[in-house]
Amino acid sequence: MGTNRAGRSRGGAILVAALTVDSVGNGLFLPLSLVYFLRLTDVPLALLGVLLSAATVLTLPVPLWAGALADRVGALPVVVAAQLLQAAGYLAYAWVRSPVGVFAAAALVAVGVRFFWSAVFTAVADYADGSPGGWTRDTWYAISNGARTAGLAVGGLTTGVVVADGRAGTYRAVAYVAAACFALAAVLIAACVRIPPAAVRPADKGRGGYATLVRDRPFLALIGLNTVFALSSMMLGLALPTVMLTDLRGPAWLTSGILAGNAFLVALLSAPVGTRLPRHRRTRTIALAAALWTAWGIAMAALGPGRLGVVAALLVTATLLFTVAELVHAPASAALAAAAAPVAARGRYLAAFQYSFVIASMVAPAFFGTLYEVDTAAPWLALALLNAVGVAGILRLERVLPPNALRAPTPADRPSAVGASAAAD
Structure with a gap:
């Protein structure tokens, strides 16, 4: 899909830095969602679970609104507003005590999170379209993914210190720091990042709205x-x-080591991998990720108790398959979705694309827990089978997706004259 923009995008380094700071805020609270309120309020655990789940359910329609807003006013303002919502929510975390307060604060954060994820991929695609360098969307998505992973890891490590400390004042300090992270990210983006408006091609005019999306069977x-x-x-x-x-x-430390190693490799390798991805068809890259996840599922199913050295070596080897799959899937899938969307409705298309992650997050605990009760290998074998089907599915889908969405544009396709528009797929 071609996109012309009058002028150039500015502030790419600031955008990546802001996304990193944003992720530090997220990383601080990912492990604390229940523990925080258990420590600082008298709300029972069972009721806390219900309140936090209800706050998440409340956000289900948000991608529909976020996508429409991104198409109407631009994705960047939606991202900034989402970060400010999260900052307000975490400020409230430091003061709430009652069930109503917990729900209100959690809902603020959850709505902000959903708005953010529903708009940030459109913002990165818009920035890439006007980027003055030769980087494609695939590369920008890869670098953004690495930056977010690094931020999450830093936040998570900090939280480990907080849990060890255990004092109420320290928990509240984390809420304030998280709020400051989101506020700083919002200020950085609002003040320093600029994206020129897109000029919609005549062929894309009238191809807006969710009615168009519902009829787009390849994208669904x-x-x-x-x-x-x-x-x-x-x-x-x-x-x-x-x-x-x-x-x-x-031992528990092996779990922590595996997860930390995965995060470190994603943060370290996202940029170099991202610069190489545009050489290949996005659909083939996604098929490779699915094949690696298939092999990972089979390897996990084969694992069992044994000598620690052997178990650790096998688990590290299996996790490397997962890590490579994650490295190539994240940027390729986002870039393919952005390229397959009509420019006039890109915000709505990419917001709808986020429902794949929403549905997966809702299904994942039940999928794993139910199958694991049947047999410890069952969830891994089921996941391997699903990914094997996914390999065939994405290769078949390749035939009906827009041909110019399958590959990133080559440097020759991107006008280099100063003031010329930066082309996208």
Whole structure:
């Protein structure tokens, strides 16, 4: 899909830095969602679970609104507003005590998170279209993914210190720091990042709205297939602690080491991998990720208790398959979705694409827990089968997606004259 922009995007380094700071804020609270309120309020655990789940359910329609807003006013203002919502929510975290307060604060954060994820991929694609360098969307998505992973890791490590400290004042300090992270990210983007408006091609005019999306069967199929891949990407962090405790019977530090190693490699390798991805068809790159997740699922199913050195070596080898799959899937899938969307409705298309992750996050705990009760190998074998089907599905889908969405544009396709528009797929 071609996109012409009058002028150039500015502030790419600031955008990546802001996304990193944003992720530090997220990383601070990912492990604390329940523990924080248990420590600082008298709300029972069962009620806390209901309140936090209800706050998340409340956000289900948000991508529909976020996508329409991104198309109407631009994705960048939506991202900034989402970060400010999260900052307000975390400020409230430091003061709430009652169930109503907990729900209100959690809902603010959850709505902000959903708005952010529904608009940030459109913002990165818009920036890439006007980028003065030769980087494609694939590269920008890869670098953004690495930056977010690094931020999450830093936030998560900091939280480990907080949990060890255990004092109420320290927990509240984390809420303030998280709020400051989101506020700083919003200020950086609003003040320093500029994206020129897109000039919609005549062929794309009138191709806006969710009615167009509902009739776009190839894109709906892409959302469906990506739900499988999103489920796969969530399974390592979700399942490994349980598997280590009940099946492999290994030490807790091995789980932490595996997850930290995965995050470190994604943060370190996203940029170099991202610069090489544009050489290949996006659909073939996604198929490679699905094949690697298939092999990873089979390897996890074959693991069992044994000598610590052997278990650790096999688990590290299996996790490397997962890590490579994650490295290539994240940028290729986002770039393919952005390129397959008509420019006039890109915000709505990419917001709808986020439902693959929403559905996967809702399904993942039940998928793993139910199958794991049947047999410890069952969830891994089921995941391997789903990904094997995904390989065939994405290769078949390749035939009906827009041909110019399958590859990133070559440097020759991107006008280099100063003031010329930067072309996208």
